[in-house]
Amino acid sequence: MTTVAPGPAIGVAAPGTGAPGTGAEDVAARRAGAAGVGLMLPGTLYLVAFFVIPVFALLATSLYVPVPGGDVGQFMPAFHWQNYVTALADFWQPLARSFWFALLATAGALAVGYPIAYLIAVRGRGRPLLQGMLLVLVVAPFFTSFVLRTIAWKQILADDGYVVQALHWLHVLPPDGRLTATSFAVVVSLTHNFVPFMALPIYASLERLDPRLVEAGGDLYAGPWTTFRTVTLPLSMPGVVSGTLLTFIPAAGDYVSASLLGNSTNTAMIGQVIDTRFFRLLDYPTAASLSVVLMAAIAVLVGLYVRRTGTEDLL
Amino acid sequence: MTRPVTRPVTRPATRPATGRLNRRLAGALIPAYCALAFVFLLAPSVYTVLYSFNDGGRRNLVWQGFTLDNWRNPCGAPQVCEAFANSLQVGLLSTLFATTLGTLVAIALVRYRFRGRALANLLIFLPMSTPEVVLGAALLSQFLTLQLQLGFWTVVLAHVMFNISFVVVAVKARVQSMDPRLEEAAADLYASPWQAFWKVTFPLLVPGIAAAAALAFSLSFDDFIITNFNSGSFTTFPKFVYVSAARGIPAQANVIGTAMFVAALAVVIGAQVVAALRRRVSGAGSS
Numbered sequence: 001m002t003t004v005a006p007g008p009a010i011g012v013a014a015p016g017t018g019a020p021g022t023g024a025e026d027v028a029a030r031r032a033g034a035a036g037v038g039l040m041l042p043g044t045l046y047l048v049a050f051f052v053i054p055v056f057a058l059l060a061t062s063l064y065v066p067v068p069g070g071d072v073g074q075f076m077p078a079f080h081w082q083n084y085v086t087a088l089a090d091f092w093q094p095l096a097r098s099f100w101f102a103l104l105a106t107a108g109a110l111a112v113g114y115p116i117a118y119l120i121a122v123r124g125r126g127r128p129l130l131q132g133m134l135l136v137l138v139v140a141p142f143f144t145s146f147v148l149r150t151i152a153w154k155q156i157l158a159d160d161g162y163v164v165q166a167l168h169w170l171h172v173l174p175p176d177g178r179l180t181a182t183s184f185a186v187v188v189s190l191t192h193n194f195v196p197f198m199a200l201p202i203y204a205s206l207e208r209l210d211p212r213l214v215e216a217g218g219d220l221y222a223g224p225w226t227t228f229r230t231v232t233l234p235l236s237m238p239g240v241v242s243g244t245l246l247t248f249i250p251a252a253g254d255y256v257s258a259s260l261l262g263n264s265t266n267t268a269m270i271g272q273v274i275d276t277r278f279f280r281l282l283d284y285p286t287a288a289s290l291s292v293v294l295m296a297a298i299a300v301l302v303g304l305y306v307r308r309t310g311t312e313d314l315l
Numbered sequence: 316m317t318r319p320v321t322r323p324v325t326r327p328a329t330r331p332a333t334g335r336l337n338r339r340l341a342g343a344l345i346p347a348y349c350a351l352a353f354v355f356l357l358a359p360s361v362y363t364v365l366y367s368f369n370d371g372g373r374r375n376l377v378w379q380g381f382t383l384d385n386w387r388n389p390c391g392a393p394q395v396c397e398a399f400a401n402s403l404q405v406g407l408l409s410t411l412f413a414t415t416l417g418t419l420v421a422i423a424l425v426r427y428r429f430r431g432r433a434l435a436n437l438l439i440f441l442p443m444s445t446p447e448v449v450l451g452a453a454l455l456s457q458f459l460t461l462q463l464q465l466g467f468w469t470v471v472l473a474h475v476m477f478n479i480s481f482v483v484v485a486v487k488a489r490v491q492s493m494d495p496r497l498e499e500a501a502a503d504l505y506a507s508p509w510q511a512f513w514k515v516t517f518p519l520l521v522p523g524i525a526a527a528a529a530l531a532f533s534l535s536f537d538d539f540i541i542t543n544f545n546s547g548s549f550t551t552f553p554k555f556v557y558v559s560a561a562r563g564i565p566a567q568a569n570v571i572g573t574a575m576f577v578a579a580l581a582v583v584i585g586a587q588v589v590a591a592l593r594r595r596v597s598g599a600g601s602s
Contacts, residue, residue: 036427043420043479044435050476051442054453061456112352119349128594132587136580137353143579144360146537147556148572151564152359155366155376195356227583245444253446256539260560271448271540278455278544291452295445303446 026305044115055295062288073099075283087289091273095293099301101187102252106198109247110240113198117239121206122214122232138199142269146193150260154180154187156263181263189257198243205239206232241309249298270294360576367569375566385566389574392565398555399571405467405542405551406535409474414528416475417482420521424483425490437475443480450477450545465547473545474538478531485530489523533579 028301062083079233088095116138124131141149157179167173179185209232217227255271262268270290277287324484334596366375370382392394424435442450454473456464501511539553546554 023329036423036429038420039427040429040435043416043483044438046416047438047442047476049481050454050457050472051450052438054457058449058453058458061460112355115345116349116352116356119345123345129587129591132590135585136583136587137357138373139583140576140580141360142533142537143576143577143583145553145556145572146365147539147553147560148363148564148568149359151556151560152362152366156358157361158376160377192355192359194348195352211456244543249444249446253448254540255448256557260557271446273453274448275543284456287452288456288472293447297447298446299446 008122035171058288058291061262061284062292064285064288073284075284083285083289084293088287088293090286091270094268094273095290095297097268098252098294098295101269103182103192103257104187105194105251106244106247108187109194109198110244112191113195113243114202114240116195117199117202117206117236118232121209122211123201125211132191135200135203138196138203141192143197147256147260149193150189150256153192153257153261154184157185157188180261181267183262183267185261186258186267186269189261190251190254193254193257194247197246197250201242201246204241205236205296209235237309241306245302245305251295251301252298321527326417328339343549354531363569364573364576367449367573369566369569371563371566375564375569379501385570389567389570392567394550394555395565395567395571396525398552400548401550402466402536402552405470405474406532409471409535410532412471412475413478413482413531414524417479417527417531418486418524420479421483422516422520423533425487426495439480439483442477442506443484447477447538447540451541454541455544465545466549469547470542470546470551473541474535477541478534481534482527482531485527486520486523489520493519 004061025120049290060077061075063077063079063081064083065078065080067074069077083231107222108232116134120131120134120138124134144152155161159178159180164173164177164179167179168175168177173179213231213235217231218224222230253271255269255275259275274290276296277283366378367385368379368381368383369375370380370384371377385391420435420439423429424432424439451473454476458469463469468477493516497515498511501515502508507512537553539557540549542551542554543557550558552568552571556564556572559565559568
């Protein structure tokens with residue numbers, strides 16, 4: 001270990017990430033002027049038209065009231081903020097459950113994704129082809145359609161499938177116990193879906209980590225675990241933070257896993273409610289106010305989290 | 316690590332040996348754990364591939380026996396191929412628009428100084444940090460307010476919207492790693508900004524733009540939630556699978572899913588092998 005490190009360490013540090021990129025940004029002046037604005041304009045205007053204004057349309061819709069004596073699905077502009085009160089009173093459970101499931105999925109994705117990222121970045125260091133192939137395996141799930149993958153979980157966790165049979169045999173699951181239509185199935189599918197989002201940013205920060213720092217830990221008589229805890233883990237935190245955000249945010253809003261793998265009583269997530277309110281019940285104000293609450297809650301949580309982990313510059 | 320341990324006497328003398336044993340154990344533990352993790356990661360894809368050979372007919376949920384019929388007749392189930400073709404069209408069109416718009420924004424953000432940069436960065440970041448269901452609901456509210464007919468074009472508009480940010484992020488990284496002095500050199504050689512861009516900047520950006528386009532296409536092709544909100548009766552491949560899930564998904568959906576899986580895998584593995592060969596060639600050249 002001690003003999004190999006210095007060579008490749010210098011090789012990795014010098015040509016790669018550090019000097020040219022940052023230096024270029026500092027030294028070579030950004031040009032001022034109209035050309036930049038001109039390049040920006042089409043893209044940003046598009047986002048204003050199809051993201052910013054729609055968010056305001058959503059806010060407006062969340063305050064609508066039914067047209068008196070009108071059909072189902074007919075609403076008129078109003079400022080009926082009580083929509084939020086009734087929506088929250090009726091649907092606080094799926095809302096809270098969404099955050100709970102998203103938290104579990106984030107923890108699960110971290111438990112699966114971090115060791116994979118570590119294996120590829122640290123153990124695979126110096127073997128680029130192996131690293132590349134393992135990274136392909138990490139993103140390979142994305143090459144199967146997300147909905148098909150979710151349905152595959154239905155097949156894997158089916159009552160007569162291998163997994164359930166094995167769990168019966170091991171007495172982990174009672175003889176009448178099942179995995180289909182449970183919160184477990186929903187969380188497994190959510191976790192699975194976001195492992196690559198977790199593993200890739202962590203891989204990126206571990207890849208940048210200077211192996212000489214780990215060596216130094218060993219030279220100072222720290223055991224592998226202490227070295228990991230005091231050197232590797234803190235230095236990979238930027239990756240962990242972006243990975244958890246990339247997992248938590250979409251997981252909280254996802255409803256494909258919940259609606260394909262859950263049941264109707266205790267696995268409903270907020271996305272399902274919003275979808276049903278919009279399309280089956282044509283109850284646009286409730287659906288819109290739940291969407292606004294979801295967006296606001298996530299913005300607050302993410303803000304707190306990012307501040308706490310001290311990585312504001314991530315944004 | 317082999318140096319004598321000068322620690323307080325309370326430490327047992329056998330400590331280095333157990334430490335080595337622990338290290339060896341930990342060394343084997345991580346790959347073993349990761350092997351299980353990869354099984355977990357790849358199991359659904361393997362099932363999708365397996366069930367494309369299932370003789371399950373219309374309800375492809377339980378294994379009924381091996382057949383090649385689904386592969387001989389991939390369009391055999393109603394609407395499968397239509398939905399697939401729709402997804403390809405939406406994917407190509409939205410990738411084209413999003414990649415163009417996003418690349419311009421990325422160049423501007425890295426290379427130019429102007430007022431409102433921070434605001435622009437925030438505008439790029441926000442759609443990525445908003446759950447899809449909110450993006451879908453917001454766009455639907457707007458389309459309902461405008462009383463637009465939902466269909467192909469509303470889906471394309473929606474996909475361009477959520478893809479722009481991803482393209483910006485992907486291309487930005489490439490622009491940042493590019494030496495701006497190259498453009499300055501072009502300018503010194505009397506190239507107009509337009510010539511400098513097309514002759515110098517753009518060729519260097521191509522790998523980044525291609526990666527961004529691939530990402531955009533796969534995000535668009537695989538999107539369900541936003542599409543579901545803004546498509547009306549228009550059906551894409553993920554929507555087709557989701558809607559037919561209640562009745563049972565025809566094995567042909569697995570055939571198409573498998574074909575896409577294999578094609579994407581071949582492209583990515585091919586790219587890795589090419590990169591490895593290049594490294595070998597350049598390594599041989601330098602040593």
